[in-house]
Amino acid sequence: MYALKDKEMIFVFTGPHGAGRKTVAEMSGSTLGMKQVISYTTRPPKATEEDGQDYHFISPAQFVQAQANDEFIEVSTVNDHLYGIKSADIESMFELSGSIYLILNRFGAETLRKLYGDRVVLIFIYADRDKLEQRMRESGDPDDIIAKYLSYYEDELSFRDECDHVFENVDLAHTVFDLTKTLDLYLNRNLVDLD
Numbered sequence: 724m725y726a727l728k729d730k731e732m733i734f735v736f737t738g739p740h741g742a743g744r745k746t747v748a749e750m751s752g753s754t755l756g757m758k759q760v761i762s763y764t765t766r767p768p769k770a771t772e773e774d775g776q777d778y779h780f781i782s783p784a785q786f787v788q789a790q791a792n793d794e795f796i797e798v799s800t801v802n803d804h805l806y807g808i809k810s811a812d813i814e815s816m817f818e819l820s821g822s823i824y825l826i827l828n829r830f831g832a833e834t835l836r837k838l839y840g841d842r843v844v845l846i847f848i849y850a851d852r853d854k855l856e857q858r859m860r861e862s863g864d865p866d867d868i869i870a871k872y873l874s875y876y877e878d879e880l881s882f883r884d885e886c887d888h889v890f891e892n893v894d895l896a897h898t899v900f901d902l903t904k905t906l907d908l909y910l911n912r913n914l915v916d917l918d
């Protein structure tokens with residue numbers, strides 16, 4: 724397991740699927756110069772997804788081999804597909820930035836909190852069920868996948884009380900504005916006061 728240095732912080736974005744975690748994390752993360760640690764998955768890529776950008780797409784055999792080599796800090800199964808984060812990627816992203824972020828389900832968020840305690844900030848992003856369904860339909864997800872993800876909605880939502888910050892993502896610009904202000908408080912960026 725990677726040992727965190729001095730001021731290094733890990734931000735974990737969690738919440739129900741389709742709430743906009745990826746969208747808001749990327750917008751605030753790039754504004755603040757944070758690096759994303761990309762997960763590995765055995766799920767096949769969607770038409771819009773790129774290897775190395777959205778996920779590292781690997782075969783089940785490659786995943787099992789990496790697991791046997793003890794490369795993953797955390798592994799989760801969703802809809803019969805494996806997902807995991809490699810310890811080496813956490814280390815290499817910290818070489819590029821003092822703070823990193825990940826987008827994980829509640830089980831991944833819980834594991835990182837157990838491993839790194841209060842050096843992990845849990846950010847819960849949600850929207851109501853109807854909005855999520857609408858967004859998944861607009862993204863072109865098939866009906867059976869939408870139904871599966873919606874079946875996890877209540878369980879994912881119940882995790883919000885265990886998170887440090889909660890944002891309802893209705894208006895994207897407002898969410899990103901509020902989120903960026905919140906993350907900035909953790910970053911000690913030594914800004915010059917121009918007032």
Ligand SMILES: Nc1ncnc2c1ncn2[C@@H]1O[C@H](COP(=O)(O)OP(=O)(O)OP(=O)(O)O)[C@@H](O)[C@H]1O
Nearest residue numbers: 739740741742743744745746858862892893894895
């Ligand atoms: N505030 C918003 N209003 C409308 N659409 C949004 C908003 N935020 C995100 N979206 C859209 O909702 C869809 C899901 O967003 P995103 O992929 O960021 O969600 P996610 O929580 O990371 O879920 P996933 O696990 O599918 O990646 C995307 O098409 C995105 O453009």
Ligand SMILES: Nc1nc2c(ncn2[C@@H]2O[C@H](COP(=O)(O)O)[C@@H](O)[C@H]2O)c(=O)[nH]1
Nearest residue numbers: 740762799801806807808826827828830831
């Ligand atoms: N615990 C982990 N959860 C992960 C990881 N990578 C992604 N996820 C979450 O899984 C679901 C399904 O993702 P999808 O892109 O196939 O819809 C979603 O909640 C992701 O945030 C991981 O490494 N560990």
